[in-house]
Every structure is written in structure tokens, then in C-alpha cells.
Amino acid sequence: MVRVFVGFFSTKTIQEQVERLKEQAYYFVKGKWVEPQNYHITFQYIGEVPEEKLMDIIKGVQEVSQRNKPIRVKYKSLGVFPDIDKARVLWIGISEGAEKLKALAKDVYNTNKKYGIKGDRNYPRVTICRIKEYDKEKLKNLLKRYKNYYFGEDLVDRISIIRSSLTSIGPIYSVLEEFYLNG
DSSP, rough: OOEEEEEEEGGGGGGGHHHHHHHHTTEEEEEEEOGGGGGGGEEEEEEEEEEGGHHHHHHHOOOOOOOOOOEEEEEEEEESSSSSGOOOOOEEEEEETHHHHHHHHHHHHHHHHHHOOOOOOOOOEEEEEEEEOOOOHHHHHHHTTTTOEEEHHHHHHEEEEEEEETTTTEEEEEEEEEEEEEO
């Protein structure tokens, strides 16, 4: 079995801002901050699949890449999932390009479904911290301060099938296959 998802690794454009954010939240957000090389947008979380199903996922993602063009995105705002009362994930949102990313995620989901691959369709965002504990009021103020903050931009020009190996020090991601968007 292989644990996989379909996504795009962000470039280093948001790294500096996340470091600043991490320093500001140091005393009131405790958790596992994502390593900069692991910043990514997930289009579909698939989870554990038998290795023989990987070929179907590869075929599906290749089809999607041939139908879709690169997407310019702007990283903007900060949010939590599921909500401020039960915050477990701190994320950076996407303003420009969000609708096109949602359409791309839907295409990935529907194409994989055609091949019998199940998984979750994801809302486009970049997870930056898995929260263990936090001060609700201070986190609420941080979210307010960064509500319309511009973190940078990227060109989503490829989609990857990414293996996620869980370890005691956090997940290790490796690209199994990658396709450039050229629709």
C-alpha cells in the first residue's frame, strides 16, 4: 500500500512571510509547523492505495494535465480549519486563481473516480501548521491582522502524484510522477 495525494508544491515565495508569522505566533500557537519544502496545494487526497492502482492514478493525472492550462495564483489571507473554536490547521488562502484551482481539483477528482480511485476533493490552500494548542483570542487577532495580507504568488504549472510517508519527525513527501499543465 502507498499513501498518496495529488497536488502542487509551492515555490519559496511564501517562505519568508511564514517565518515572520511563525515568530509572531510563537507564544500562542503550539503545533507542528510545515517544513518550507513541504508547502503545497492539495487537489485530491487519496490516501492508502494498492501499488497496482498507481498506474490508474498516473493515467488520470496525465489526462487532466493535457486538458488544463497553467494557473497564476495569489496567496492571500490566513485561516484555520475547521473553525476558530476547534482550530487544527493554520493555512494560507488563495485569492486570484482560486476558482480555476477548484475546477482543476474537480477535474482530478472526477477523472480519478472514472478509474475507480476514491479520495477527497480539497479546497485550494496551503497548510502551514498543524495546531496542537492555541490561545483563541490571540489567534483570532492574528487571523484578523492577516485577513487581506498578500503572501506572494505562484504559477501552478504542474500537478504531481505525491507519496506521503509518515514518520516520527513528520511526513516525508516524494514526487512519484509529475505532469506539466499544457491544455
